[in-house]
Amino acid sequence: MNLQRKLEILADAAKYDASCASSGTELRDSRDGKGLGSTAPGMGICHSYAPDGRCISLLKVLLTNACNYDCLYCVNRASSNVPRARFTIDEVVRLTIDFYRRNYIEGLFLSSGIIRSADYTMEQVVAVARKLREEHRFRGYIHLKTIPDANDALITEAGKYADRLSINIEMPEEDSLAKLAPEKDARAIRRTMGRLRLKLDEAKEARKADATARVRAPRFAPAGQTTQMIVGADAASDQTILSTSANLYGSYRLKRVYYSAFSPIPDASRALPLSAPPLMREHRLYQADWLMRFYGFDISEIVDATNPMLPLDIDPKLAWALRHRDRFPLDINRASREELLRVPGFGTKAVDRILSARRYTSIRAADLSRLHVPRNKALPFIVLADHRQSPKALESMTLAEQLKPKAVQLGFGF
Structure with missing residues (x-):
């Protein structure tokens, strides 16, 4: 051969x-x-x-x-x-x-x-x-x-x-x-x-x-x-x-x-x-x-004995946040690093950038894109200098559907 x-x-x-x-x-x-x-x-x-x-x-x-x-x-x-x-x-x-x-x-x-x-x-x-x-x-x-x-x-x-x-x-x-x-x-x-x-x-x-x-x-x-x-x-x-x-x-x-x-x-x-x-x-x-x-x-x-399988339609961090809505909204200008890491859409690098930026200024909604944070995913769970989510919106039963990726809503596995 x-x-x-x-x-x-x-x-x-x-x-x-x-x-x-x-x-x-x-x-x-x-x-x-x-x-x-x-x-x-x-x-x-x-x-x-x-x-x-x-x-x-x-x-x-x-x-x-x-x-x-x-x-x-x-x-x-x-x-x-x-x-x-x-x-x-x-x-x-x-x-x-x-x-x-x-x-x-x-x-x-x-x-x-x-x-x-x-x-x-x-x-x-x-x-x-x-x-x-x-x-x-x-x-x-x-x-x-x-x-x-x-x-x-x-x-x-x-x-x-x-x-x-x-x-x-x-x-x-x-x-x-x-x-x-x-x-x-x-x-x-x-x-x-x-x-x-x-x-x-x-x-x-x-x-x-x-x-x-x-x-x-x-x-x-x-x-x-x-x-x-x-x-x-x-x-x-x-x-x-x-x-x-x-x-x-x-x-x-x-x-x-x-x-x-x-x-x-x-x-x-x-x-x-x-x-x-x-x-x-x-x-x-x-x-x-x-x-x-x-x-x-x-x-x-x-995951636990009650929910032993990860949901396929939303990521596991978002799933956790939706199960613990009482911990939100979180003021990102005051929250600890450990708390920020639990916000949907916040990666480790984004959290480090937030911690660095807030030493010098209060973070506003317009700053999120500069910090490479996905606004639509994070906004329902955070408080900013110029943004506060309505409690009713956070408690809404349709919030999970609103936050699902569009490809998942259409039936694609991406």
């Missing part, structure tokens, strides 16, 4: 893994003459976006789509009738270097099906990163998928060469994983996450001491670890999914939990749903995740 055909198969096979956004690593640049590649913003084919909005281009492939495991939700499962291919280590290295030199990419996202054993697969993945770094002095971004229960020495070596490591938890509940992916062990996945966290913590402490030490602290995955959950392949509610995410963030200090809407696959098992969940559900989970991580919301404020 020629290299182009392998690339077609193995790039397509990798498309279901969403956890490849690159962010948070150290800045490196080849212009200092010490190597090839860069983690600084650049031009190329867009594959993902960093949290600050930068477009990141990655060569995203599997080393092989052959796999010993028969996970029912995976198109690359052992029993799946799909074309199989496998790159050699040198082929992945050559593709990465060639694509970088053509300005197509800024880095590599490499995963693999399980071949022979966890250790053998991890050895092959690490060998690609080692060759790029040591033989070709590649300084671009590298994200490696970690194989659960691979040898500890291999995990350490992976962190030496990779900017980010990830291991997918796959399902929000252990029972679902046991049913849909019987060869995978939820406890083994958690053990590996725990080992990664321990090594990341050790590297962080070593960097703190590095300022006074003569020997530079060993490098270990400076962009941290991430994971991914499949949404809609089982009956787990949004409350269950977000509870699992909250536990993962707290236990393993993950940089991100990615949510990937289940996509029906050929020759699917009867244990799987016949259709994909709405993509809007995936989007709402990301919004709720953001509220927990950056806006001070507890999971019980977003």
Whole structure:
């Protein structure tokens, strides 16, 4: 099989893994003459976006789509009738270097099906990163998928060469994983996450001491670890999914939990749903995740046993505000940062701009556009120097309909 055909198969096979956004690593640049590649913003084919909005281009492939495991939700499962291919280590290295030199990419996202054993697969993945770094002095971004229960020495070596490591938890509940992916062990996945966290913590402490030490602290995955959950392949509610995410963030200090809407696959098992969940559900989970991580919301404020699913027609912050109208309207010239973060339409940057601006002047309605705040969404919930919302308007039962995005009112999922 020629290299182009392998690339077609193995790039397509990798498309279901969403956890490849690159962010948070150290800045490196080849212009200092010490190597090839860069983690600084650049031009190329867009594959993902960093949290600050930068477009990141990655060569995203599997080393092989052959796999010993028969996970029912995976198109690359052992029993799946799909074309199989496998790159050699040198082929992945050559593709990465060639694509970088053509300005197509800024880095590599490499995963693999399980071949022979966890250790053998991890050895092959690490060998690609080692060759790029040591033989070709590649300084671009590298994200490696970690194989659960691979040898500890291999995990350490992976962190030496990779900017980010990830291991997918796959399902929000252990029972679902046991049913849909019987060869995978939820406890083994958690053990590996725990080992990664321990090594990341050790590297962080070593960097703190590095300022006074003569020997530079060993490098270990400076962009941290991430994971991914499949949404809609089982009956787990949004409350269950977000509870699992909250536990993962707290236990393993993950940089991100990615949510990937289940996509029906050929020759699917009867244990799987016949259709994909709405993509809007995936989007709402990301919004709720953001509220927990950056806006001070507890999971019980977003979903609970009475309302275990996020509404699809409005975002979770607006849904919370409509359930707690007694906390509004809020005087934005006096409210605390924590209170402002709960106003619909106020992002973290907008709140920082408001706090900065009100030191010098009272904020008026005309100032909202200059502060990049969506007026129509925010005005019902705030008091300004020249604006006060009527209590009747805030209490109106039609307020939710008025604030819904027009596309949602028309039936589109945007």
